[in-house]
Amino acid sequence: MALPTGPASSWFQGTDFPSRLFETGRNDYELYEADxxxxxxxxxxxxxxxxxxxxxxxxxxxxxxxxxxEKRGQRKTYHRRFRFPKNVDDDEITAQYNNGILEVRLPVMTGGTTRGTEIEIQS
Incomplete structure (x- = not known):
């Protein structure tokens, strides 16, 4: 029997084994830019x-x-970092928590894009 060479999610196709165990990304957030x-x-x-x-x-x-x-002797932690490509108005950032969802609003400063340098792609 040969070892599987495809992605983990295809190894168990057709079985009852949950392929979600092998997913690496977390989809616990949504980020978009508007207004x-x-x-x-x-x-x-x-x-x-x-x-x-x-x-x-x-x-x-x-x-x-x-x-x-303390009743169950369990500890739950969460830690994430998000990097933003534009300058954000630090004094106007707001956060609100409601029904298990944390919503953070980060206003973009007018004309505030981070500076950078275009990198030439060599072929």
């Missing part, structure tokens, strides 16, 4: 707003949370 602001929605069920920290540092949004369930 001169970024809107980030993050699914964070099981946390209270007091257990969360949202911070902004030079183009990076950091979201962290920790929940301790």
């Amino acid at each position: 001169d602001e970024f809107v980030l929605s993050v699914e964070m069920p099981g946390f209270d707003s007091e257990e969360m920290t949202v911070s902004w540092d030079e183009g990076v949004l950091n979201i962290a949370a920790e929940h301790e369930d």
Whole structure:
């Protein structure tokens, strides 16, 4: 019997084995830009707003949370970083938590794109 050479999700096609165990990405957030602001929605069920920290540092949004369930002896943590390509108005960033969804709004500064250099692609 030969070893599988395809992606993990195809190894178990036709079986009852859940291929989701082999997925590497997390789809717990949605990010889009509309009306001169970024809107980030993050699914964070099981946390209270007091257990969360949202911070902004030079183009990076950091979201962290920790929940301790003493009755069950369990600890739940969350940590994600999001880097943004445009200058954000630091003083106008807002965050709201409702029904397990954290929504962060990051207004883009007028004319505020980060500077960079175009890199030539060689062939």
